[in-house]
Amino acid sequence: MAITTVLFDLDGTLLPMDQEIFVKAYLGGLCKKLAPLGYDPKALSAAIWKGTEAMVRNDGSRTNEEVFWETFCGIFGEKAREDLPIFEDFYHNEFQQVAQVCGHNPASRVLIDGLKARGLRLVLATNPIFPAVATHSRVQWAGLTPEDFSHITTYENSRFCKPNPAYYREILDNLGLKAEECVMVGNDEGEDGAAAKLGLPVFLLTDCLIAREGADTAGMPRGSFPELTEWLKKL
Numbered sequence: 065m066a067i068t069t070v071l072f073d074l075d076g077t078l079l080p081m082d083q084e085i086f087v088k089a090y091l092g093g094l095c096k097k098l099a100p101l102g103y104d105p106k107a108l109s110a111a112i113w114k115g116t117e118a119m120v121r122n123d124g125s126r127t128n129e130e131v132f133w134e135t136f137c138g139i140f141g142e143k144a145r146e147d148l149p150i151f152e153d154f155y156h157n158e159f160q161q162v163a164q165v166c167g168h169n170p171a172s173r174v175l176i177d178g179l180k181a182r183g184l185r186l187v188l189a190t191n192p193i194f195p196a197v198a199t200h201s202r203v204q205w206a207g208l209t210p211e212d213f214s215h216i217t218t219y220e221n222s223r224f225c226k227p228n229p230a231y232y233r234e235i236l237d238n239l240g241l242k243a244e245e246c247v248m249v250g251n252d253e254g255e256d257g258a259a260a261k262l263g264l265p266v267f268l269l270t271d272c273l274i275a276r277e278g279a280d281t282a283g284m285p286r287g288s289f290p291e292l293t294e295w296l297k298k299l
Contacts (some may be wrong), residue, residue: 065244067299070179071235071259072213073250074190074199076272078176079206080167089165098155099149103140111139120191120225124234128192128219138167155197169271171289173207179296180212188213189235189248191255192222216237226255232262238253247299249292253279260284267295 075081091112095105115132123132137144144163179186188249189197196218217235224231236243243263249270250256254276261267269285285295 067240067245067247068184069187069239069246070134070239070296071187071189071232071246071248071264073248073256074188074202074206074276075271076251077249077256078169078208078277079202081165082271082272085165086162089162090159090227093150093158093162096156097158098147098150101150105197107139111136111141114139116193119219120228122224124223124230126223128222128225130259132219134195152195152197155195155201159198160201163201165234166202166205168205168207169289170207175289175293175296176208176212176262178293185239185244186213187235187246188216189232189250189259190217191226192217192219193225196221198290225251227258229261232259236262247296252276253281257281257284265299267292 072078075086076083080292091109094112095108100107115135118135120127122128126134133145135208136189150217176186188199188203194217199216199218203212203216215238217231217236222231222234224234232248234239238247247263248256248259248264248266249269250266251272252274253268254274256268257266257276257279266284268281268284269288269292270286271288273286285291
């Protein structure tokens with residue numbers, strides 16, 4: 065079966081970044097935003113991580129958004145839901161400053177334009193632990209637009225996370241795709257490499273490669289944008 069669809073990771077793939085620096089800037093900004101509401105920075109950071117862990121363990125019975133807020137409110141109480149507008153305001157405003165710690169690679173725009181010109185469907189398969197507003201912002205930081213993709217996974221529309229293969233199965237099912245007509249491009253050996261368990265060919269972009277101990281990536285093609293472009297041309 066011919067390839068019709070390319071799934072792309074975002075952070076460290078289309079959007080260059082050092083994940084540790086990004087997380088530090090993100091949590092630092094969020095803690096500063098919420099401190100006037102009485103959220104202790106250490107407790108808030110710990111709650112965000114617990115919510116993230118809960119989303120990664122999601123069994124598919126609820127959306128990641130529901131799982132996150134159930135966990136978060138289990139720590140701070142149901143009253144915390146009243147602060148949701150403050151979280152949303154943060155993503156629209158202060159979160160935009162986090163772009164300063166991310167890189168920019170014009171090759172992302174060139175590659176996406178080339179694939180669209182070939183008539184391929186593009187899916188942004190970024191780990192759905194962020195709301196859509198934050199994900200769409202990071203797409204724009206990469207010099208792209210949400211409209212470049214036929215589907216973008218966010219915590220509102222997803223019930224699983226990487227590296228659970230069910231995350232990729234959910235994308236295929238939602239879009240009516242077969243594994244053999246898709247490929248996955250990412251920079252994380254564990255999270256993105258997991259797509260291979262469903263039969264998707266995986267290309268590992270090495271610009272911001274995240275190696276994972278125990279990840280079965282033997283034989284997976286890898287390289288920078290020139291190698292990725294050539295690999296996609298041969299499909």
